[in-house]
Amino acid sequence: MNGWLGLAVTAFALALAPAGLPPYAMTLLTEALILGLFAMSLDLMVGYTRLLSFGHAAAYGLGAYTAGNLLLHTSIPMVFAVLLAGLFSGIVAIGVAWVCTLASGVSFSMLTLAIAQLFYAVAFKWTPVTGASDGLAGIPRSPGPFGITFFTDKIGFYYLVLGCLCGAFIFCRSLVRSPFGAVLQGIRENEAKTRSLGFDTRHYKIAVVAISFALGGLAGALYAPFAGFTNTELLFWLFSGQVLIMVIVGGAGTLIGPIIGAAFFMLVSNLLSSWTDSWALFFGLIFICFVLFAPQGIWGLATRWFGRRRAPEVKGKRWRSLNWTG
């Protein structure tokens, strides 16, 4: 219950943020929350099912391009366009997952990478839909439904993002605590054993990839009207690598950790690059320090600091279990 109280307080503080923060801070915060949603969606795969995806940018890009096209070429209200785009990513993901789950371990990771890079190549060539290397620009925040314009301005959009994040978080949290989630964690700890218990693990894996892509797509779909543009960079492997780092820095398998990791990643890179051209140097050092001195990620550090009793042994096991080779 204590956890819920903390979360409620955090959500409340975030809800009040627009009252106290200057416009540029709101811009950063909104983008941080979008990336947080994206990282959290990956955590379902990485942290709970031990499916290390190297191609999660595909989800983000799919969502962003779908939402971009819906908003540019139809008059669907933004809120619906965003949800539809998320749904669409999830549906596409079923096909992606079907192919990728033919393999496991490193090969799974590389298949996700290959598919994401194919999406990237397609985005470069399918000019009428993706705008090729320019991407789609000038994506509007269409008002509605019923003429509601609340979400179209800066603050309103922030609340839309916050709402999506909170909703997705509650959904994921109940998901991982459900029997379905237990099977996922069974796959993480020992797939063979889970299978021998009579679960068709491949179906579960396809399901979790689809859910993860749908939420990742939702994040991408929010990004398109937030930034007003989409670009092939959103599908590039480097971005997949970055979001994986966000999850790990925050603390995989905790849901909340990756959100913090994403915010940390974005805000720190932003701060550092304003401060020095050599930001990459310090950024790299931060990662190495994390690995050496804070292996459980930011959330692991935080929980230890606040003295919550979350048996570290379990954590250690979870971390070791992230190994590809088991």
Next chain:
Amino acid sequence: MDFLGFLVTECLNALSQAALLFFLGVGLTLIFGIMRIVNFAHGAFFMLGAYVGYTAVSVTGNFWVALIAAPLLVGGFGVAFELGILRQLYRRDHSAFLMVTFGLTLIMGEAIRLLWGVAALQVPAPKSLSGIVFILDEPFPIYRLFLICAGIVVAIGIWQFLERTRLGLLIRATAQNAEMVHALGTDVRLVRSAVFGIGCGLAGIGGVLAAPLVTASLGMAPNAVIDTFVIVIIGGMGSFAGSLIGALLVAFVQVFGTYYFPDLALALMYLVMLTVLVVRPGGLLGKEA
């Protein structure tokens, strides 16, 4: 240009590309075989090789000095990194290695930018290799023939090293069963350091050899790392012969694919990888799925 001339020229082009890819891939696959880690910084070591090569060439005026200095320095740096940081992480999971090597990539990229500047640098091929020969009336650069020879020599060298020498034996044994090797009284940690150094050194050689073709530039690392991943995955992670086959396959598909289907150039490599992995999830010569 008649068809035979075209075919021979393109095959030689593909072989020279395969040689460069092989230098990268074999290092990565050796490192994976022994240490079970994916070295994200492999492209950065490749780039470092090119820059060290640049300095060696401009100081001594001799390309051959560069070809010796770069692998030694880059390999040495790799060993230092292994001893200083990676060694503490072997009990940890892959994500730790992923993050450390990602961090190292950022650091090396920035360090190189600070040391050598942002502009691309010219590394000229040695005079003796910068001419052309005519093959079936088609001009072909001697330097590319040299690359092919270098690839063959190194491939045979590594193969013999793995088969004939004691360290090679230990490397193969460690790849099979590290605990057993350890139990038999060999310090596996030394084997790991050596392999990491050798892998990075090979990437360094690749960097020097590639530099006359692409100049030494900051874009080298990201371009290289993903190509390397692909060939190693296609061949099967940890398989020496696999990295050779992977490099050849990717190079030939890339060269001929780009010729006949230029619009697919960006996707070709990934299509090959996808096909291979769907048919054989562990890669062509890989063991595990």
Next chain:
Amino acid sequence: MNTRTGFTRRTAIRAGLAAVAAPALLRYARGETPIKIGMPLALTGPAGEIGLQMRHGAEFWAKQVNTKGGLTGRQIELHVEDTAGDPATCVRKAQLVVERDNCHLLFGMVLSSEALAVVPKLADWNTIFMSSDNGDGRLTGSSFVPNFFRANISGPMETRAISLWLRKADFKKFYALGMDYAWGHNSIDVFSDEVKKAKKDLVGTVFSPIGTTDFSTYITKIRQSGADACFLVLQGDDNNAFLSQAHEYRLSDKVQLITSIVDLNSIRAVGDAAIGLAGSTRYVFTIDNPANKAFVAEWRKEYNALPDVFEGEQYQACQMLQAGIEKANSIDADKLRPALETAAIDSIKGHVAMRACDHQAVQGGYIVKVEKVAGAKLPVPQIIATLPGDEVTPACRQMTFDS
């Protein structure tokens, strides 16, 4: 980082602290706040070379203006931010300099994809963006917005200059190789149109993905096509790799290489492989006019180097903005816009005039050929033709040319 003049955000803050001197205080008291210009630039990543050049150009100008007492009595303050060449980061950083630093003037944005992502937001931000290097024709065409101004030569203009020059040259068959990127497609579209008008042959076109390292297949294609000249739209690492490898295969023995942009950095990177290369250039230090001679001399004094393409182009863009601000005596977008629309300067590239209909600066095109010069370590681009601005610039909001 560069510390030569260092007019970055960091130093701007330091300078701000130092400005607690009395005269500055007086000026602030009279309401003469500095003119803040935001500059989101790719300083790291593959486009970092260009970003650095643009920063040098702007810093050089800012220093020049500030030592002469500022612009309309106000000091120039540059707020440089690194975008790493990523459009998403660029949008964020642009928004930052506007919202946080209160810059309502923008320079920078190295890549066209970055600029295309930012321009739709200019109206909301009430901000003027003076481009110094974005080549995409659409920025003054289908994607035109009133707060965007382009002081530089665009991609279609570069290509047009080359085409006009080629009409007189005796090449008959052409091949075109471009980066698979907006700028490449754009330029090659114009080129194929121009070749048709000149009643010559474009025997083949191919696009190479960004980040291509091996050009041997493309070189084979060019050789097989039997073209006597090849038009190139490549930049950065791709350009350097192509030129090095074309030299390897002795491609230029048979085919004249014509590139849409000649710059000193790539000449430095490929050395003698650049000899014989012909092409358009946006700016070159060998332009023969008094303004440029003075500029080059001062630049050498400041940086001990020759100004490169984007340094010259940035300087020209700065002067254009300066002319507008002096005329409007304001930096408010609504007052500055009309002033800029009729601004004209005698720049380092000769007479350059902004036009109101699409905010493209009308200016002449230069064709250069890279030659070995006795005494110089590196080959030098020599001007072989100058083309008048009214022939090089397309009709308003157009990307192709009628005649």
